[in-house]
Amino acid sequence: MTISTRRPGATTLSMPETAYGAWSPDLKLLLGEEAAGPLGALVETASGELLSVRPRQVNHQPATATGPPSTVVQYAAQVRWAGGRVASETLVMATGGRIPRRAAVLDDDGVRVGIWRWPFDPELPGLASAVDANTVSALLADLGMGGGTVRLTVRAYRPGRRAVIEVSGTHGRVFLKVVRPHRVAALHAQHRLLARHLPVPHSYGYSTEGVLVLQALSGMSLRSALTGAAVPLPGAAALQGLLDLLPAELIDSPRSGDHLGRAAHYADVIAGCLPDERPRLDDLIERYSRLEVKDRPLVAVHGDFYEGQILVQRGRLSGLLDVDTAGAGHRIDEWATMLAHVSVLGLLHPKARRIKKYGADLLADLETGYASAELRPRISAAVLGLATGPFRVLLTRWPEQTRRRIALAEQWLGGVTEKACRATASAPSRRKDSLTVLS
Numbered sequence: 001m002t003i004s005t006r007r008p009g010a011t012t013l014s015m016p017e018t019a020y021g022a023w024s025p026d027l028k029l030l031l032g033e034e035a036a037g038p039l040g041a042l043v044e045t046a047s048g049e050l051l052s053v054r055p056r057q058v059n060h061q062p063a064t065a066t067g068p069p070s071t072v073v074q075y076a077a078q079v080r081w082a083g084g085r086v087a088s089e090t091l092v093m094a095t096g097g098r099i100p101r102r103a104a105v106l107d108d109d110g111v112r113v114g115i116w117r118w119p120f121d122p123e124l125p126g127l128a129s130a131v132d133a134n135t136v137s138a139l140l141a142d143l144g145m146g147g148g149t150v151r152l153t154v155r156a157y158r159p160g161r162r163a164v165i166e167v168s169g170t171h172g173r174v175f176l177k178v179v180r181p182h183r184v185a186a187l188h189a190q191h192r193l194l195a196r197h198l199p200v201p202h203s204y205g206y207s208t209e210g211v212l213v214l215q216a217l218s219g220m221s222l223r224s225a226l227t228g229a230a231v232p233l234p235g236a237a238a239l240q241g242l243l244d245l246l247p248a249e250l251i252d253s254p255r256s257g258d259h260l261g262r263a264a265h266y267a268d269v270i271a272g273c274l275p276d277e278r279p280r281l282d283d284l285i286e287r288y289s290r291l292e293v294k295d296r297p298l299v300a301v302h303g304d305f306y307e308g309q310i311l312v313q314r315g316r317l318s319g320l321l322d323v324d325t326a327g328a329g330h331r332i333d334e335w336a337t338m339l340a341h342v343s344v345l346g347l348l349h350p351k352a353r354r355i356k357k358y359g360a361d362l363l364a365d366l367e368t369g370y371a372s373a374e375l376r377p378r379i380s381a382a383v384l385g386l387a388t389g390p391f392r393v394l395l396t397r398w399p400e401q402t403r404r405r406i407a408l409a410e411q412w413l414g415g416v417t418e419k420a421c422r423a424t425a426s427a428p429s430r431r432k433d434s435l436t437v438l439s
Contacts, residue, residue: 022275022276023272023273023275024062024063024069024071024272025109025110025111026068026069026070026071026095026096026111027058027060027069027071027272027273029095029108029109029111029113030055030058030071030073030093030095030113031055031058031073034108034109035053035055035073035075035093036050036053037108038093038106038108038113038115039053039075039077039091039093039115041106042091042104042115042116042117043077043079043089043091043117045104046081046117047081047082048079048080048081048082049079049080050077050078050079051077051078051079051080051086052077052078053075053076053077053078053091054075054076054077055073055074055075055394056074056075056076056090056393056394057073057074057392057393057394058071058072058073058074058273058391058392058393058394059071059072059073059098059158059159059392060269060272060273060391060392061096061097061098061269062268062269062271062272067096067097068096069095069096069272070094070095070096070097070098071094071095071096071098072092072093072094072095072098072159072160073092073093073094074090074091074092074157074159075090075091075092075093076088076089076090077089077090077091089117089118090117090118090157091115091116091117091118092115092116092117092118092121092159092160093113093114093115094113094114094115094159094160095111095112095113095114098114098160099112099113099114100114100116100121100122100123100160101122102122103115103116103122104116118157119131119163121159121160121163122160123159123160123161123180124160124161124162124163124178124179124180124210125181125209125210126178126181126207126209126210126211127163127178129207129209129211130163130165130176130178130211131152131154131165133149133150133151133152136150136152136165136167136176137149137150137169139207139211139213140167140169140171140174140213143204143205143213145171145174145204145213146169146170146171147170147171148169148170148171149169149170150167150168150169150171151167151168151169152165152166152167153165153166153168154166155175161179161180162177162178162179163177163178164176164177164178165178166216172216173216174204174213174214174215174216175201175213175214175215175216176211176212176213176214177211177212177214178210178211178212179210179212179324180210181208181209181210183210184206184207184208184210184211184212185206187203187206187212187324188203188205188206188212190323190324190326191203191212191214191323193247193249194246194247194320194323194326195215196247197245197246197247198242198245198246198320199217199311199317199318199319199320200319200320200321200323201214201215201216201217201319201321202214202215203215217311217318217319217321218311218313218318218319219311219312219313219318219319220311220312220313221307221308221309221310221311221312222234222307222308222310222311222312223307223308223345225312226307226342226345226351226354226355226358227345227349227350227351227355230354231312231315232314232315233312233315233358234310234312234315234316234317235361235362235365236361236362236365236366237365238316238317239310239317239338239362241317242310242317242320243301243302243305243331243334246299246300246301246302246326247300248300249300250300250301250326250327250328251298251299251300251328252328253326253327253328254327254328255298255327255328255329256301256303256325256326256327256328256329256333257329258329258330258333258378259333259336259337259340259378259381259382259384259385260288260291260293260377260378260381262381262385263284263285263288263381263384263385264285266381266384266385266387266388267281267282267284267285267384269388270384270387270388270391270402270406273391273402274391274399274402274403277402277403277406280406280410281384281406284380284384284406284409284410284413287413288377288380288381288413291377293374294374296330296331296332297330298328298329298330299328299329299330299331300326300327300328301326301327301328301329301330301331301333301334302320302323302325302326302334303324303325303326303327303329304322304325304337305334305335305337305338306337306338306340306341306342307338307341307342307345308341309321309322332370332374332375332378333378333382335362335366335370335375336375336378336379336381336382337382338362339359339362339363339366339375339379339382340379340382340383340385340386340412341382341386342355342358342359342362343356343359343379343383343408343412344383344386344405344408346359347404347405347408348404363375376412376413376414377412377413379412380409380410380412380413381409383405383408383409383412384405384406384409386405387402387405387406387409388402389405390402390405
């Protein structure tokens with residue numbers, strides 16, 4: 001399907017001119033005033049009128065040696081439908097390799113764009129069914145979980161990738177994870193395998209459209225525990241025990257990437273939105289390249305182990321979520337991910353003192369087993385990965401927030417030198433104030 005472009009006077013989010021002028025053409029189109037044209041045309045094909053629109057989330061991948069840049073932008077829109085009803089809608093535009101095969105497309109100023117509106121995601125054919133209460137009730141009945149009235153709450157949506165829907169009703173509570181259809185059977189098997197070994201949501205079944213029905217676990221996220229009222233928190237030993245429950249079968253799975261290996265990509269993504277930071281980023285990458293990285297055996301890993309994926313209840317670990325990334329990797333990279341997230345969380349949070357204390361305690365315990373010259377550069381690279389976040393979710397003052405995270409990555413790398421990296425057998429540091437100083 002091809003649609004023509006129009007340019008209504010819709011509202012868009014203003015962007016800093018210093019960054020905007022050096023952006024790639026696809027970013028300029030999707031985040032500039034011109035975006036209102038194709039979005040308005042899309043709404044018109046469904047007999048609506050676009051009243052206002054603002055970008056809400058951006059996933060930008062820079063150009064590579066093998067292809068042009070690609071970008072996906074999710075928008076919050078106000079639309080007047082036939083009959084005069086005004087509703088909040090989610091619209092999406094994509095460029096480059098992120099354009100789904102079945103998306104409506106247009107060419108605007110030399111940029112080819114794919115467009116769709118929620119919940120009709122061309123890559124997630126099960127999404128429309130997953131947000132229809134009657135269809136969900138019938139799906140649960142087919143799985144032997146009862147049907148009846150259900151209430152649906154959207155918990156996450158990554159255009160073209162996945163969505164998570166919370167379902168509450170007479171059967172209790174479950175979660176629907178919507179993925180691309182070719183991935184759902186393997187993800188179902190992954191959940192079934194892991195749920196036999198550790199507190200991972202059990203999969204009750206799935207539809208061939210890509211809808212997986214998952215058990216709802218009890219407890220609050222470790223992030224909520226860190227940032228809310230004072231409750232007991234799991235230490236490094238408890239978290240290590242949870243990771244140790246991951247089954248050895250995962251070692252035969254595809255290898256999970258490491259942050260040092262992805263650091264150059266992180267830098268390219270950041271430079272795509274903040275071009276003036278390129279020299280600073282290049283310096284970090286050059287310093288990473290001089291590190292002598294110790295070879296470690298592959299073990300079973302979660303692949304994205306941080307406080308938002310861990311559930312706690314009454315001081316005990318009660319769940320581990322989002323196991324899509326579980327596979328083979330290095331345990332040290334799991335800890336780098338965890339400490340990077342905790343240190344970023346502690347940058348500006350009102351509970352920063354408590355967060356930093358928890359991170360410093362974890363670091364001190366971990367550095368009895370890992371040399372700081374091994375662990376801290378990995379934390380630095382993981383923080384650099386998190387520096388892509390402020391622009392992705394368009395935080396207020398995202399350039400400032402991004403630069404704060406780049407500075408934190410620099411602090412984690414600190415005085416680590418090639419000489420220090422070779423001294424992996426030296427006595428590890430037990431400085432309890434490391435996170436307090438660095439964040």
